[in-house]
Amino acid sequence: MITPEQRAEFRKHFRYNVGRRIVLDKIVKVIVFSCVIIAIVPLVAILINTISNGAAALSWQFLTEIPGAVGSDEPGGIGPAIQGTIALIGVSSLIGVPIGVMGGIFLSEYGNNRYGRTVRFFNDVLAEFPTIVIGVFAFVLIVLTVGNFSLWAGSFALSIVMLPIIMRTTEESLKLVPVTYREAGYALGIRRYRVVFTIVLSSAKNGLITGILLAVARIAGETAPLVFTILGSSQFISGLDGPVDALPLRIWRLSSLPYDSAVTQGWGAAFILILMVLTINIGVRYIFLRSKEKRIIKLRKLGAAS
Amino acid sequence: METVTKTPTKENSTEDIKYKLIAENVSASYDGIVAVKNVSLKFRDRAVTALIGPSGCGKTTFLRCLNRMHELAKNATLTGKVLLDGEDLYSNKVDPIVNRRKIGMVFQKPNPFPTMSIYDNVACGLKLNGVKDKKILDEVVEGCLKMAGLWTEVKDDLKKPGMGLSGGQQQRLCIARALAIQPEVLLMDEPTSALDPITSQKIEEMIRELKKEYTIIIVTHNMQQATRVSDYTGFMYLGDLVEFGETKQIFENPRNETTAKYVQGQFG
Amino acid sequence: MTRIIDPHLENLSQMMKQMCDLSIMSTNLAIDSYLGKQNARKEVHELSSKMMDLYDKVGELTFEMILRYSPVASDFRLIRSSLEISYGFTRLGRYAYDITLVRDTFGDLSECKNEVIYTLSGEIKQMVQLAVECFATLDLDKARELRTDEDLVDKYYNKHLPMLITLSSTKCALADALVLRYMERMADHAAFVGDSVNYIVTGARAYR
Numbered sequence: 001m002i003t004p005e006q007r008a009e010f011r012k013h014f015r016y017n018v019g020r021r022i023v024l025d026k027i028v029k030v031i032v033f034s035c036v037i038i039a040i041v042p043l044v045a046i047l048i049n050t051i052s053n054g055a056a057a058l059s060w061q062f063l064t065e066i067p068g069a070v071g072s073d074e075p076g077g078i079g080p081a082i083q084g085t086i087a088l089i090g091v092s093s094l095i096g097v098p099i100g101v102m103g104g105i106f107l108s109e110y111g112n113n114r115y116g117r118t119v120r121f122f123n124d125v126l127a128e129f130p131t132i133v134i135g136v137f138a139f140v141l142i143v144l145t146v147g148n149f150s151l152w153a154g155s156f157a158l159s160i161v162m163l164p165i166i167m168r169t170t171e172e173s174l175k176l177v178p179v180t181y182r183e184a185g186y187a188l189g190i191r192r193y194r195v196v197f198t199i200v201l202s203s204a205k206n207g208l209i210t211g212i213l214l215a216v217a218r219i220a221g222e223t224a225p226l227v228f229t230i231l232g233s234s235q236f237i238s239g240l241d242g243p244v245d246a247l248p249l250r251i252w253r254l255s256s257l258p259y260d261s262a263v264t265q266g267w268g269a270a271f272i273l274i275l276m277v278l279t280i281n282i283g284v285r286y287i288f289l290r291s292k293e294k295r296i297i298k299l300r301k302l303g304a305a306s
Numbered sequence: 307m308e309t310v311t312k313t314p315t316k317e318n319s320t321e322d323i324k325y326k327l328i329a330e331n332v333s334a335s336y337d338g339i340v341a342v343k344n345v346s347l348k349f350r351d352r353a354v355t356a357l358i359g360p361s362g363c364g365k366t367t368f369l370r371c372l373n374r375m376h377e378l379a380k381n382a383t384l385t386g387k388v389l390l391d392g393e394d395l396y397s398n399k400v401d402p403i404v405n406r407r408k409i410g411m412v413f414q415k416p417n418p419f420p421t422m423s424i425y426d427n428v429a430c431g432l433k434l435n436g437v438k439d440k441k442i443l444d445e446v447v448e449g450c451l452k453m454a455g456l457w458t459e460v461k462d463d464l465k466k467p468g469m470g471l472s473g474g475q476q477q478r479l480c481i482a483r484a485l486a487i488q489p490e491v492l493l494m495d496e497p498t499s500a501l502d503p504i505t506s507q508k509i510e511e512m513i514r515e516l517k518k519e520y521t522i523i524i525v526t527h528n529m530q531q532a533t534r535v536s537d538y539t540g541f542m543y544l545g546d547l548v549e550f551g552e553t554k555q556i557f558e559n560p561r562n563e564t565t566a567k568y569v570q571g572q573f574g
Numbered sequence: 575m576t577r578i579i580d581p582h583l584e585n586l587s588q589m590m591k592q593m594c595d596l597s598i599m600s601t602n603l604a605i606d607s608y609l610g611k612q613n614a615r616k617e618v619h620e621l622s623s624k625m626m627d628l629y630d631k632v633g634e635l636t637f638e639m640i641l642r643y644s645p646v647a648s649d650f651r652l653i654r655s656s657l658e659i660s661y662g663f664t665r666l667g668r669y670a671y672d673i674t675l676v677r678d679t680f681g682d683l684s685e686c687k688n689e690v691i692y693t694l695s696g697e698i699k700q701m702v703q704l705a706v707e708c709f710a711t712l713d714l715d716k717a718r719e720l721r722t723d724e725d726l727v728d729k730y731y732n733k734h735l736p737m738l739i740t741l742s743s744t745k746c747a748l749a750d751a752l753v754l755r756y757m758e759r760m761a762d763h764a765a766f767v768g769d770s771v772n773y774i775v776t777g778a779r780a781y782r
Contacts, residue, residue: 570646
């Protein structure tokens with residue numbers, strides 16, 4: 001037992017220079033805030049830069065027309081590039097998302113053994129791979145074999161880039177779902193695959209969507225794999241088989257031209273790209289993650305009316 | 307270890323006593339730790355049997371052996387037989403999933419599925435086992451919520467998310483969910499340990515009602531709860547079944563010295 | 575390891591010990607004073623009141639323990655039996671007082687020989703002593719002895735009560751009859767103590 005006298009004795013050893021600690025607290029707060037601001041400054045600077053420089057090039061023509069002759073009076077637009085990027089993202093997601101999610105499910109639910117560890121290791125390695133190497137790989141595998149640059153070669157390369165990201169984030173999100181929900185499912189006599197797909201997956205929805213959106217944003221801006229696989233073009237898409245244009249590629253080409261108008265168009269294209277990624281992000285979140293509450297509210301109103 | 311001390315049953319053993327669930331020489335371990343050592347128990351139909359014992363004595367592991375949930379643990383091993391209505395649950399011919407539908411389980415911490423509404427939570431077991439008829443689902447949901455004593459509180463809000471209820475309501479929801487798959491036996495692992503006294507009381511009343519139709523096995527830390535709710539009590543210690551008998555006898559006149567020490571709080 | 579209930583059990587044990595001593599004292603005093611033709615009414619009354627007080631305290635303590643600590647197993651049997659036994663002791667005190675009252679009721683009993691009472695008195699005193707020891711040591715043999723003793727007292731009572739009619743003095747006959755009756759009841763209660771001790775040790779209830 002510690003007696004009151006002992007307590008008084010022990011208390012004497014505490015440091016009581018509260019004043020110093022308050023000052024220290026404030027200093028640390030200031031440092032932390034300034035770090036945050038330093039981190040945000042580049043983002044804000046880029047946004048402002050892009051908008052101010054690219055706003056001049058924005059117009060309906062810019063968004064929908066094909067690029068005109070280089071250096072001419074009619075610079076045209078980046079229509080094909082926008083269409084190309086959307087198509088590329090779409091097709092890559094079609095390939096990459098299902099495989100990535102399934103892979104993540106495997107790693108999280110069935111992967112607690114040596115086989116799973118190996119897969120995880122290779123996944124992590126693939127995530128760190130230089131994307132230009134992936135582009136070259138797609139070039140050799142598809143472009144050389146088939147004989148021409150194509151949309152699906154580009155999508156293939158991009159899906160390889162997005163696969164490890166989705167796998168990793170899916171696995172992490174699924175692991176966050178507490179074991180008790182799975183146990184409750186098993187105790188009801190529900191088969192394992194149904195427990196995973198119906199109960200666990202829907203609980204991990206948020207994390208999954210975030211992971212997918214991260215991957216999509218990443219590949220929307222990847223230029224290196226595209227260089228070797230889609231070639232770029234000045235025409236709208238004619239089919240999966242032919243070359244196609246993409247925004248990152250177009251930005252790169254436009255900004256390396258010596259003409260001012262081209263550079264401005266480059267800025268405009270960059271602005272469009274940023275806008276596209278933001279819209280995907282916010283839009284998908286709105287659809288997938290808010291919808292349930294809105295649907296419930298709608299139903300209640302209907303119920304009250306009837 | 308000490309020998310099992312059992313009260314001789316009052317009835318003549320040649321009579322046909324209705325034992326719903328019989329565990330014979332069940333031993334179980336997980337992750338290298340032997341949790342249950344050669345436990346044999348018989349559970350009467352339409353009665354509540356309580357399992358008491360200090361932490362880590364193997365009662366939860368033993369409970370999980372009864373509905374084949376134990377095999378989901380890491381490096382789980384199990385020997386012995388568990389007979390439900392005379393059929394061996396662990397024989398190779400029987401699908402574990404089918405047995406888990408006959409033996410429902412309620413866990414310590416209420417765990418309603420977070421993304422589902424109250425209705426969906428209760429109907430989940432049925433829906434995911436192929437029942438599609440809405441009329442049947444409605445009937446079962448209403449019946450189970452009534453049995454769990456939750457119907458009057460939620461009947462107007464069945465589409466609200468299950469996580470929006472209070473702790474006690476969530477636990478009753480989990481009980482309704484377990485009842486929905488029409489089990490014959492209900493296993494409860496410390497169902498009220500995370501709840502306040504009044505909710506616990508409601509759940510105990512509910513158990514007394516359910517006893518009329520189901521066989522209930524409840525693991526509890528709370529000895530007063532065991533005395534209030536159960537007809538038979540088994541005391542487990544360090545993986546062994548030390549004593550088993552009618553609740554009145556165990557708590558008024560335990561035959562085994564370890565049991566007497568435990569129920570009187572003389573364990574160190 | 576001392577449990578929360580242990581100091582209260584100790585307290586109960588002290589009170590029961592006091593009641594034990596008081597019952598032996600009051601029994602001996604009452605019987606000796608009757609046989610020695612002395613008046614011990616006041617002293618025995620005091621002892622009996624003390625016992626009633628203690629009985630009230632024991633009652634409060636046991637119910638408080640049951641309410642607060644929900645005792646089980648041997649704790650519970652001990653507490654339940656303590657209540658029954660302390661009631662038994664108050665009856666012993668009451669009957670002892672009643673015995674001393676006989677002299678007041680009937681006046682001068684100096685010519686009575688009290689043979690019947692004299693023969694039984696040793697047995698009764700011994701039974702009360704035995705009951706106290708039985709409770710103190712929780713000895714089942716003593717409990718069995720108490721039962722056999724009580725049988726003997728019953729037989730003696732049934733044999734000698736009718737025979738009192740033959741006494742020459744009505745006064746003596748009635749006085750002796752009353753005292754004999756009281757002593758038989760004391761023997762009963764002593765035997766009940768033995769039954770309660772049997773319940774504490776084995777958990778078996780004796781249904782009378």
